[in-house]
Amino acid sequence: MTGSSGASxxxxxxxxxxxxxxxxxxxxxxxxxxxxxAGDRSDTVDDATLEIDDELEEASGSVEIVVRLEEPPLADxxxxxxxxxxxxxxxxxxxxxxxxxxxxxxxxxxxxxFWVTNAVVLEVDLGxxxxxxxxxxxxxxxxxxxxxxxxxxxxxxQVTTLSADALNHSSEPTAxxxxxxxxxxxxLNAPFVWDDYDVxxxxxxxxxxxxxxxxxxxxxxxxxxxxxxxxxxxGWAEFDGSGERVEGSTPHDVEGHGTHVSGTVAGxxxxxxxxxxxxxxxxxxxxxxxxxGGSFAQIVAGLEWALEADADxxxxxxxxxxxHPELVDxxxxxxESDTVVVGAVGNDGPGTSGSPGNVYExxxxxxxxxxxxxxxxxxxxxxxxxxxxxxxxxxxADWPDSYVVPDVVAPGVAVESTAPGGEYARxxxxxxxxxHVSGTVAxxxxxxxxxTSEEVTTAVTDTTWKPDGExxxxxxxxxxxxxxxxxAVDHLLEEVDSGDSSAVMTESDGTAxxxxxIEAGNESVEEAAVDATxxxxxxxxxxxxxxxxxxxxxLTSDGSR
Numbered sequence: 001m002t003g004s005s006g007a008s009x010x011x012x013x014x015x016x017x018x019x020x021x022x023x024x025x026x027x028x029x030x031x032x033x034x035x036x037x038a039g040d041r042s043d044t045v046d047d048a049t050l051e052i053d054d055e056l057e058e059a060s061g062s063v064e065i066v067v068r069l070e071e072p073p074l075a076d077x078x079x080x081x082x083x084x085x086x087x088x089x090x091x092x093x094x095x096x097x098x099x100x101x102x103x104x105x106x107x108x109x110x111x112x113x114f115w116v117t118n119a120v121v122l123e124v125d126l127g128x129x130x131x132x133x134x135x136x137x138x139x140x141x142x143x144x145x146x147x148x149x150x151x152x153x154x155x156x157x158q159v160t161t162l163s164a165d166a167l168n169h170s171s172e173p174t175a176x177x178x179x180x181x182x183x184x185x186x187x188l189n190a191p192f193v194w195d196d197y198d199v200x201x202x203x204x205x206x207x208x209x210x211x212x213x214x215x216x217x218x219x220x221x222x223x224x225x226x227x228x229x230x231x232x233x234x235g236w237a238e239f240d241g242s243g244e245r246v247e248g249s250t251p252h253d254v255e256g257h258g259t260h261v262s263g264t265v266a267g268x269x270x271x272x273x274x275x276x277x278x279x280x281x282x283x284x285x286x287x288x289x290x291x292x293g294g295s296f297a298q299i300v301a302g303l304e305w306a307l308e309a310d311a312d313x314x315x316x317x318x319x320x321x322x323x324h325p326e327l328v329d330x331x332x333x334x335x336e337s338d339t340v341v342v343g344a345v346g347n348d349g350p351g352t353s354g355s356p357g358n359v360y361e362x363x364x365x366x367x368x369x370x371x372x373x374x375x376x377x378x379x380x381x382x383x384x385x386x387x388x389x390x391x392x393x394x395x396x397a398d399w400p401d402s403y404v405v406p407d408v409v410a411p412g413v414a415v416e417s418t419a420p421g422g423e424y425a426r427x428x429x430x431x432x433x434x435x436h437v438s439g440t441v442a443x444x445x446x447x448x449x450x451x452t453s454e455e456v457t458t459a460v461t462d463t464t465w466k467p468d469g470e471x472x473x474x475x476x477x478x479x480x481x482x483x484x485x486x487x488a489v490d491h492l493l494e495e496v497d498s499g500d501s502s503a504v505m506t507e508s509d510g511t512a513x514x515x516x517x518i519e520a521g522n523e524s525v526e527e528a529a530v531d532a533t534x535x536x537x538x539x540x541x542x543x544x545x546x547x548x549x550x551x552x553x554x555l556t557s558d559g560s561r
Contacts, residue, residue, distance in 0.1 A: 185276025367412025
């Protein structure tokens, strides 16, 4: 990757070196014990009482349940690897008594254990197991269903399959005059980032959680650690309804939605039309949705897998209607790992939204057309703390009293992207808008890998725009406004150049760059010359986007699924 022009040399004095040494000591202490990364995070749940989902109170026979245990307190700022290790350690310790009990209890068995949220998925025979018995464990807070997440209906817009020569495109070519971007990518100004900064997502991993992917499509390059292995290790995973990974699974798409979303994130230009925002990003795909949707456990399993795979972006083009506090902790914990979770807000129009796209820590996305008008189907509303109140959960204590979704909007009407079988499709939905934003984040991280998730999110939200006549304030239709990748990149680089970005790292040739850490080793460093070229990395800030539920689905040209 290359930085912007006008780079100059600066000098890093002993004070900076001392700052870096102190920072290294702080990181070392954080890694030495779980307590070092622990901080205050109070919840609204009364952990003295076991809350049982009303649906389970009326159930009978064998059912699949999710036992929720106390979440650990997390520091306001931690390194992602430390956070994940801390979450894993806390889950293992607190779940052990419960797992021993289940192992000794007839009529109960374990399906899956999670750490991205402290939860265990069990199969229990309600004729033999009393759910109230789980109250004996101090860390157990609630029991709820492994609820289903259906695929939403597609918005009432034209949905068609296309051949490559039928793709619409911008009249403006890229630097390669033989390639033109889709109108959606052009609206984002992504080609200016490609051409001006020579970045297309290199070095950034984006995990799409969806219905699957067709890796044989000429515009899709699914990441794998072993090209000879048909299971695409490291780049593909399938999860069943209980959250268990399907061993030996090979990449496939049960519906077409995931292939379309993946193309918008990182698709190529084999057809002569560039369909992906970040075509050089490393694309991962976790299948968490089937033909009829998915489950809570599948989504959580996908999030956990994405973090374990070191995804920098998690795209969640999926969601359950309304506010679901069950999904708050998984998203919050992913965000605490310095992961940007990008989610669709839903297709039910004004006054509505879906989870996890409406979780406060998610970068929630609505849809606009090519003229910048918000789509009639695009969700958006003001959420109050009371919207998140249930028998066992509620809004975290550090959330504001109310907030607006979406955060931003992006092209989501008649979006053209990849479809199974080497074809293309034109689809509407906030599901289609979301990968435009995930791809934009990948571009930012490719240019400035040391940026934190907060810095990247701020760059995206603070540089949006709205058509003339629209309110300058955040509102329930546009959020902050329409994403502009070029403006976001410029904003991020200005922050780095101004010294607001503190992470620093050396390059492989031993030179230090702006935004990169100087390794002094055991020698005394009094003064070092630094090549202040923007765009180089940091100490492992990873940003992950997750698109969770399918707000928009793939249909064939005759309207069948």
